[in-house]
Amino acid sequence: MKEVPVGVSARHIHLSSEHIGILFGAGYVLNIMKPLSQPGQFAAEETVAVVGPKGKFDKVRILGPARNSSQLEISRTDAFGLGVNPPVRESGNIAGTPGIKVIGPAGEVELKEGVIVAARHIHFHTSDAEKWSIADKQKLKVRLNGERPLIFEDVIARISDQFALDMHIDTDEANAAGVKTGDIAVIVDVL
Amino acid sequence: MKEVPVGVSARHIHLSSEHIGILFGAGYVLNIMKPLSQPGQFAAEETVAVVGPKGKFDKVRILGPARNSSQLEISRTDAFGLGVNPPVRESGNIAGTPGIKVIGPAGEVELKEGVIVAARHIHFHTSDAEKWSIADKQKLKVRLNGERPLIFEDVIARISDQFALDMHIDTDEANAAGVKTGDIAVIVDVL
Numbered sequence: 001m002k003e004v005p006v007g008v009s010a011r012h013i014h015l016s017s018e019h020i021g022i023l024f025g026a027g028y029v030l031n032i033m034k035p036l037s038q039p040g041q042f043a044a045e046e047t048v049a050v051v052g053p054k055g056k057f058d059k060v061r062i063l064g065p066a067r068n069s070s071q072l073e074i075s076r077t078d079a080f081g082l083g084v085n086p087p088v089r090e091s092g093n094i095a096g097t098p099g100i101k102v103i104g105p106a107g108e109v110e111l112k113e114g115v116i117v118a119a120r121h122i123h124f125h126t127s128d129a130e131k132w133s134i135a136d137k138q139k140l141k142v143r144l145n146g147e148r149p150l151i152f153e154d155v156i157a158r159i160s161d162q163f164a165l166d167m168h169i170d171t172d173e174a175n176a177a178g179v180k181t182g183d184i185a186v187i188v189d190v191l
Numbered sequence: 192m193k194e195v196p197v198g199v200s201a202r203h204i205h206l207s208s209e210h211i212g213i214l215f216g217a218g219y220v221l222n223i224m225k226p227l228s229q230p231g232q233f234a235a236e237e238t239v240a241v242v243g244p245k246g247k248f249d250k251v252r253i254l255g256p257a258r259n260s261s262q263l264e265i266s267r268t269d270a271f272g273l274g275v276n277p278p279v280r281e282s283g284n285i286a287g288t289p290g291i292k293v294i295g296p297a298g299e300v301e302l303k304e305g306v307i308v309a310a311r312h313i314h315f316h317t318s319d320a321e322k323w324s325i326a327d328k329q330k331l332k333v334r335l336n337g338e339r340p341l342i343f344e345d346v347i348a349r350i351s352d353q354f355a356l357d358m359h360i361d362t363d364e365a366n367a368a369g370v371k372t373g374d375i376a377v378i379v380d381v382l
Contacts, residue, residue: 076366077268088338088369120339147279148311150367151342175267176341176367178279 002132002187004167007037008174011074017066023104030064037166049103054083071114075172089116121156123163141189147178193323193378195358198228199365202265208257214295221255228357240294245274262305263291266363280307312347314354332380338369
């Protein structure tokens with residue numbers, strides 16, 4: 001069985017160095033609260049507020065390190081709450097997505113784009129992908145046997161020797177299936 | 192193809208006549224805002240507030256007519272917001288479920304039980320069920336081909352000559368699949 005641990009992503013934001021400087025002050029360096037499953041990635045101690053046309057979230061966790069472009073990842077439920085209509089996208093693919101206002105302790109930034117609902121995906125270390133004959137960008141069919149069993153289609157494979165095996169879904173997907181971080185997903189088909 | 196229209200249930204409450212009297216005043220009769228897909232059921236003009244240990248929802252729609260027992264149906268996301276931990280249950284099966292405080296314009300009620308996450312199900316008119324050879328309480332496997340395709344297992348068949356064909360899912364399930372009321376689900380297997 002091709003078993004993969006599940007990681008549930010709550011709403012979070014990635015920030016560029018420039019935006020960290022505006023939101024927290026010039027030269028500010030994020031503090032590591034805890035490392036994430038992917039090597040080098042971390043949840044920062046710092047949070048920001050995000051404000052949309054219909055609503056606001058006061059404490060959105062920043063994930064580090066800094067990226068080239070700022071990106072807010074939210075669930076569809078969150079999107080209705082904020083009053084924005086982001087597409088489902090792979091991380092980093094933000095062209096044409098909605099913007100949002102971000103507020104930090106030292107200033108605020110009006111993102112021109114960068115709000116997405118993250119497309120579900122599995123990170124594979126190169127060795128896992130070879131063992132299971134899975135190719136980068138391949139779409140997979142994955143079963144989550146939670147309180148309410150669901151089969152996810154179109155789960156994108158992402159392969160790197162910098163990745164650790166982990167299936168990333170958002171809170172809507174986790175709640176619909178009744179699963180939590182650390183539960184086990186099973187790849188049932190390679191599409 | 193066994194095609195079924197989808198109905199997305201936002202959080203809502205069913206109230207007993209006794210509780211309608213306490214919340215809105217003795218002898219109060221709910222006003223119909225709009226009929227629902229199931230014959231005789233309606234969304235009322237009236238709303239109530241519900242208050243849990245961690246949060247509150249100010250305007251929870253009442254669905255009528257009055258029932259024998261009051262019952263609050265919420266998504267898992269809503270449950271985290273309120274700070275309650277309801278089980279996934281079929282409507283009406285509320286023994287041992289958490290309670291909640293309900294506030295109306297004329298008074299408040301502390302429900303001793305009745306908070307559930309509604310188990311996904313399909314209402315079949317007897318004629319639909321006969322045509323497709325589906326039995327009452329049978330579990331079905333159903334595909335929702337939304338923005339993020341999902342296959343739902345353990346979808347419960349409910350059959351009556353009082354029912355109209357309709358698949359009921361909650362907002363977490365709808366958002367995870369990227370579907371809305373009126374979209375079409377397809378029954379892919381009878382389990």
